[in-house]
Amino acid sequence: MKTNDARSTVVVVGAGLAGLAAARELADAGRRVTVMDEGRGPGGRTSRRVRGGFQYDHGAQYFTVRTPRFRTKVEAWRRSAVVAPWSPRLVAVDAEGTVPKTETRERYVGVPGMDAMAADLARDLDVRRGVRVERLKRTDAAWQLLGDGDVVLAEADTVLVAAPPDQAATLLADAPDLVAAARRAEMHPCWAVMLGFAGPAPVGWDGAFVNVGPLSWVARNSSKPGRVGGEAWILHAGPAWSRAHIDDDSGDVVACLHDALRQATPGIDWPEVADAGAHRWRFALPDPVLAEVCLVDQTLGLAAAGDWCGGPRIEGAYLSGLAAADRLLGRGHAVDPGDGDQEGKTS
Ligand SMILES: Cc1cc2nc3c(=O)[nH]c(=O)nc-3n(C[C@H](O)[C@H](O)[C@H](O)COP(=O)(O)OP(=O)(O)OC[C@H]3O[C@@H](n4cnc5c(N)ncnc54)[C@H](O)[C@@H]3O)c2cc1C
Structure with missing residues (x-):
């Protein structure tokens, strides 16, 4: 050889x-x-979808940097505008309600999408x-x-x-x-739902780690740098729910996770949905x-x-x-x- x-x-x-x-x-x-x-x-x-005037990163959401070798690459990517820092306002959503997350971890995203x-x-x-x-x-x-x-x-x-x-x-x-x-090694599935809203969502945060119901992560994709188009949101279901519903119809999954979003955020008047879709990741996270x-x-x-x-x-x-x-x-x-x-x- x-x-x-x-x-x-x-x-x-x-x-x-x-x-x-x-x-x-x-x-x-x-x-x-x-x-x-x-x-x-x-x-x-690390994929991106553009549809109906909305742009979604429906797979990986952002990335962090822990090692010098990767940092060297990320700094080169920053200089050539392949990536940019993303500083979302983050919260945790649990049975008691919505609590701001105060931490200073650096997060980066690809520009214009996670496939950059x-x-x-x-x-x-x-x-x-x-x-x-x-x-x-x-x-x-x-x-x-x-x-x-x-x-x-x-x-x-x-x-x-x-x-x-x-x-x-x-x-x-x-x-x-x-x-x-x-x-x-074992891979766990994830259902991702893309929601494009007719107007700005009246929430004071851009990303939520969700610990109630089927959802695990919710993010305002349009708050990431370099995104164009309307108010785009991503909802990720947790691995247990995703596994139990992996063969469900994607329309049913959109309806169920949209409902879960409303249930997890009582009192929020989410705008009308102008675009919706779902992606089934059979092999999401190891x-x-x-x-x-x-x-x-x-x-x-x-x-x-x-x-x-x-x-x-x-x-x-x-x-x-x-x-x-x-x-x-x-x-x-x-x-x-x-x-x-x-x-x-x-x-
Ligand atoms: C919903 C979701 C959310 C995530 N969120 C984050 C996050 O916020 N931050 C983070 O750091 N990571 C996140 N991740 C994980 C991150 O996306 C992965 O760790 C990383 O992208 C994996 O890269 P990879 O090259 O190992 O595999 P992959 O990106 O899966 O690449 C493997 C490639 O192999 C191809 N392939 C497979 N079999 C064949 C074949 N037989 N012939 C030809 N081609 C084949 C596939 O088409 C695929 O393109 C997330 C992942 C998912 C799905």
């Missing part, structure tokens, strides 16, 4: 933050890199969208990446699987140790995550990365991708995945 050969080819499966961070690092080190993703654009769970970091990492890379990799097959000379009907999508010396652990385990079938590790920051089998030329290795957040995904690239480049890795805590329920 020519993992230290500057001509060696790498295919990265998954154009989320982990896959793109790795691809960028490998390409900068002279590897020939192709990224394949089944989705419509890069970003994975992925778009920046993907620039000048060979990213193939709408391509689902069904399985990997070892030949004498290389790995074949097979799509639907076993059509050969690509060949590579090395494959980095940067997909959630269920999908990763399928693709890593020839590496039983990596499969066993991936099976130790818990537990692995102790390893990435998984690499140098002999086979197979690796895996993602937030389920690096930590359940954007920073964890990014650092996991970098660690995998470091290992594949023979640099070893000394990445601190952060302190491991996850603020709030989804963010």
Whole structure:
């Protein structure tokens, strides 16, 4: 396996933050890199939707910075206006009512949407969208990446699987140790509802950690920097409710979570809804995550990365991708995945 050969080819499966961070690092080190993703654009769970005059970040909401390596990247992104600080007025909503949260944690968002970091990492890379990799097959000379009907999508010396652990385990079938590790991580679902209101919501806060009813997080998306359009809100259901309702009709979920918002905020006269939609995240947040920051089998030329290795957040995904690239480049890795805590329920 020519993992230290500057001509060696790498295919990265998954154009989320982990896959793109790795691809960028490998390409900068002279590897020939192709990224394949089944989705419509890069970003994975850092996604954005524009509809009906409203703009929504319906996946990741914001990110925090815990490690020097990620801070260096975030500062570069700030200088090039890829990200900006977001200072929401935050509250906690519980059975007793709504209580302001006073803390000074730095929060950042992509501009104009949470997919901005992925778009920046993907620039000048060979990213193939709408391509689902069904399985990997070892030949004498290389790995074949097979799509639907076993059509050969690509060949590579090395494959980095940067997909959630269920999908990763399928693709890593020839590496039983990596499969066993991936099976130790678990992903929890999240229903996200997007509500566009006909006018400003009469609430004195922009984000709420909700501890009553089905909701876990509510945010005024239009309070983030660089957003255009109308008064856009995001509602996230907690993992238990999302799991119990994962196959529900999206219209029913919109109605139920909109009602939950009104119940959690008695006395608030929410404006009329002008736009509504829902997104079902089957694999939203990992818990537990692995102790390893990435998984690499140098002999086979197979690796895996993602937030389920690096930590359940954007920073964890990014650092996991970098660690995998470091290992594949023979640099070893000394990445601190952060302190491991996850603020709030989804963010
Ligand atoms: C609702 C929600 C709220 C969140 N809130 C926050 C937050 O506020 N702050 C925070 O830091 N993090 C948050 N997160 C978590 C954050 O989004 C993730 O930790 C991070 O984006 C994961 O990146 P990743 O590259 O590991 O995986 P992903 O972004 O999931 O990327 C994996 C990619 O692999 C592709 N893929 C999978 N299988 C295949 C296949 N077989 N063939 C081709 N492509 C494939 C997928 O299409 C996807 O694009 C949230 C996530 C969700 C869903």
